[in-house]
Amino acid sequence: MKRLPLPAHLVAHAQAYAEGSAEPAEPRNAATVVLMRPSDDGPSVYLLRRQTSMAFAGGMCVFPGGGVDDRDDDPALAWAGPGPDEWARRLGVDENLARALVCAAVRETFEESGVLLAGPDATSVVSDTTGDDWEADRLALESRELAFADLLVRRGLVLRTDLLGAWSGWLTPVFEPRRYRTWFFVAVLPEGQRTRDVSTESSSVAWMPARDAVAAVDEGELFMMPPTWLTCLELDTFDSPAAVMAAAEDRTVEIFMPEVVTDGEGHVLSTPERYTRLIADR
Numbered sequence: 001m002k003r004l005p006l007p008a009h010l011v012a013h014a015q016a017y018a019e020g021s022a023e024p025a026e027p028r029n030a031a032t033v034v035l036m037r038p039s040d041d042g043p044s045v046y047l048l049r050r051q052t053s054m055a056f057a058g059g060m061c062v063f064p065g066g067g068v069d070d071r072d073d074d075p076a077l078a079w080a081g082p083g084p085d086e087w088a089r090r091l092g093v094d095e096n097l098a099r100a101l102v103c104a105a106v107r108e109t110f111e112e113s114g115v116l117l118a119g120p121d122a123t124s125v126v127s128d129t130t131g132d133d134w135e136a137d138r139l140a141l142e143s144r145e146l147a148f149a150d151l152l153v154r155r156g157l158v159l160r161t162d163l164l165g166a167w168s169g170w171l172t173p174v175f176e177p178r179r180y181r182t183w184f185f186v187a188v189l190p191e192g193q194r195t196r197d198v199s200t201e202s203s204s205v206a207w208m209p210a211r212d213a214v215a216a217v218d219e220g221e222l223f224m225m226p227p228t229w230l231t232c233l234e235l236d237t238f239d240s241p242a243a244v245m246a247a248a249e250d251r252t253v254e255i256f257m258p259e260v261v262t263d264g265e266g267h268v269l270s271t272p273e274r275y276t277r278l279i280a281d282r
Helices: 008-018 084-091 095-113 132-142 148-155 210-218 226-235 241-248 273-281
Strands: 028-037 044-050 065-067 158-160 164-171 180-188 202-209 260-263 266-269
Touching: 028 095, 028 226, 028 241, 044 095, 044 210, 065 095, 084 095, 084 164, 095 132, 095 148, 095 158, 095 164, 095 180, 132 148, 164 226, 164 241, 180 226, 180 241, 202 210, 210 226, 226 273
Parallel strands: 028 180
Antiparallel strands: 028 044, 028 065, 044 202, 164 180, 260 266
């Protein structure tokens, strides 16, 4: 994905916010999960193509995820793995928001792929979520008729926070009318579970090696927001999902907001340094 120069009207729009003559929209906190499984070509990722009618990122390929629900911050939710204090350190937030983000990450993954990172205890995980009863619960979560904590309590499950890794954080630029402060997590598809095309927000889903996703975007066959494409580019530097998860153990997240900067071709959006190096090495 070449960094194309921004059109003049967008540069002027961004300048108005920089000068304080326009008020940016308040960002909504969100979580997204890069769900992986092994392939012969390194980590394979689960992608959803958003409905073209969606107000935000319509037609784009994305990872499962969405906004934080007020009920995601529930101290009664049973965890197995790193607690809210540790996640607060990794994500750079307070414990309440850390709890909500981890819960939202697992809930949204279940809502959009049918994969549930939870189990009866700290050493096991649900093996199959394809039954009609599970689908009824998923739909109830999606419609907000059911809180995620209530679902886990009723089924006697604990949230397996050890199955998640912290990866990165992105804040939508100030000039966008819809803005999200999004924490990216990584996770491996649990043994015995399978993804399903269930999200009402997507028109299709697919598994593909991260390197193939990068190539497809470069060829104009897929469309991604820069954070998604850059994440796939970075994952291609790892041999396996296990290597990605090992790298995530030492990560702490700093939120990055792309800004309009000038380069030799005009005005473009800025990129975190570690991704700039990856792009230069291609």
